[in-house]
Amino acid sequence: MLASMLQHAEMQKNEINTLKQQKPELWETVREKLRITWTYDSNAIEGSTLSYGDTLFFLREGLTVEGKPFKDFVDAKNHAQAIDYLHDVIANNRPITEGLIKEINALLLKGVDSTPAINERGQRVQKPTTPGEYKKQPNHVLQSDGSIHHYIEPLQVPAEMNKLCEWIEAQKGKLHDIAIAALAHYNMVRVHPFDDGNGRGARILMNLILMKAGYPPAIVKNEKRRKYLDALPEADSGNLVPFVEFITSSLAITQEMILEDLG
Numbered sequence: 001m002l003a004s005m006l007q008h009a010e011m012q013k014n015e016i017n018t019l020k021q022q023k024p025e026l027w028e029t030v031r032e033k034l035r036i037t038w039t040y041d042s043n044a045i046e047g048s049t050l051s052y053g054d055t056l057f058f059l060r061e062g063l064t065v066e067g068k069p070f071k072d073f074v075d076a077k078n079h080a081q082a083i084d085y086l087h088d089v090i091a092n093n094r095p096i097t098e099g100l101i102k103e104i105n106a107l108l109l110k111g112v113d114s115t116p117a118i119n120e121r122g123q124r125v126q127k128p129t130t131p132g133e134y135k136k137q138p139n140h141v142l143q144s145d146g147s148i149h150h151y152i153e154p155l156q157v158p159a160e161m162n163k164l165c166e167w168i169e170a171q172k173g174k175l176h177d178i179a180i181a182a183l184a185h186y187n188m189v190r191v192h193p194f195d196d197g198n199g200r201g202a203r204i205l206m207n208l209i210l211m212k213a214g215y216p217p218a219i220v221k222n223e224k225r226r227k228y229l230d231a232l233p234e235a236d237s238g239n240l241v242p243f244v245e246f247i248t249s250s251l252a253i254t255q256e257m258i259l260e261d262l263g
Contacts (some may be wrong), residue, residue: 002241005248011203013062019262030261034254035059037100038218039079044222048072049199059254074111079200082107088210096168098161098210101188106132106203108197115196118121127195134158135195143233151192160191177213181206182247186235206247216252216258 020027040048040055050058059080064073081102093101109131116126130136134157140150152160162239164187171180185206192198207217216232220228224246231243 002245004176005245005252009178009215009248009251009255010251012259016216016255016258017101017214018112018261019259022242024261024263030258033261034217034219034258035080035083037257038217040082041219041222042175042203043072043075043079045220045228046075046199046226048075050076078110078172080109081097082200082204086204086211089208090211091146096205097165098158101161101201102132102134102195103202104105105194105197108200109194110205112196130195134161134193137195139192139195145233149233149236152190153233157191157193161188161193164188164191176213177210178218178251181209181213182244183240184209185247186232188241189232190236197254210251215251216254218247219254220247220250221253224250233245238244 013017036056036059038050039059040050040052043050044057045079049068050065054068055076056077058064058073064070085104086105089100106190109129111131114126114128116124129135134156138150138153140148143149162183168184170181175183185202188205189198194201203220210216210218226248231246235243
């Protein structure tokens, strides 16, 4: 099943790349739509209250919407600027390194003073952000089955992230680009190297790998959030295929949208 999904994604990519050359002006509009859609869905997965319309209006006009938290607009601006940064990274053929991943996290957390957290006593607190710096305190998450999942300990993060970057480079030409992107995403989430911005950052890392390989970004839709989050613990148990399939299907949905717009 996965092999046929990957083959279908390649066919879509080739069709898109042909249409991009035929309709360059329309492609610029499609690329702007991708920027807005990706920003909306990625932030919505993390709890942003902005609607798609709010996000579009803010990114185009620079105007906030009354009644919505200001931080949600900061997050939208930061995410859109991080996407813009990826185009520079690709144009300059920069390799994926720890330094680059830290730069992206610093962009995502720019202007964010604190993030909600739970301390050792189980109390909700506001934790100061450290943009672009690896975490210094352990982090964890309450999963849908009621269990608490603990991420990699802070002391192990530099070695794990170095290993991840080396792995991404080593897999070129060995694994399918979509599989590399999906597994890089999973492993960054598994490590959870930063205090905040890990989910958004992992999706950006994944899409950087895809875009370097000539694909558009795979936009994980907010309405697929439950399926997305359920695939992660399954990967933790050693079954990586469902997560790779989920990302491949997310890419296919994105590419279908692009083909419709370019058609």
